Amino acid sequence: MEVLDDNKVVNEESSVKIEKNKAIFVFKSTNKEDLGSKINEYLKKQGYKLEGGTNTEGTYGKGSKIMRVLFGAFVKRFEWQVRISEINGSTGLTFTKNAKGYAGGLIGMNQVKNEYNRLTGTLKAFHTDHN
Numbered sequence: 001m002e003v004l005d006d007n008k009v010v011n012e013e014s015s016v017k018i019e020k021n022k023a024i025f026v027f028k029s030t031n032k033e034d035l036g037s038k039i040n041e042y043l044k045k046q047g048y049k050l051e052g053g054t055n056t057e058g059t060y061g062k063g064s065k066i067m068r069v070l071f072g073a074f075v076k077r078f079e080w081q082v083r084i085s086e087i088n089g090s091t092g093l094t095f096t097k098n099a100k101g102y103a104g105g106l107i108g109m110n111q112v113k114n115e116y117n118r119l120t121g122t123l124k125a126f127h128t129d130h131n
Helices: 032-045 065-074 102-129
Strands: 016-018 022-027 049-053 057-062 078-087 090-097
Touching: 016 102, 022 102, 032 049, 032 078, 032 090, 032 102, 065 102, 078 102, 090 102
Parallel strands: none
Antiparallel strands: 016 022, 022 090, 049 057, 057 078, 078 090
């Protein structure tokens, strides 16, 4: 059992926890570097690029920040923080919203929410296949 940043507790029995702005996936059968490579490859296939950091602790984004601010919901912008760490002999993936979509108003916030739900859904399926 480990206490995470916002005092949420992850037990070994609960290997997937999806919240409003953060999702946590615990993998038992892979290590930090392999999972980082797989997540990096997956996000690249989804059109994201690593904008800062590394495969195991980085920021992935799609779209232009400046264009999003200028044109709001007419320009899509998504940004996610990926952190992979060792947790009691397992590997934990924390996937967090970095951009909430406020610059795009209500439409932009819904775009980010829908993309987050889509990505966490596919990451949950990936977790099921690789655990």
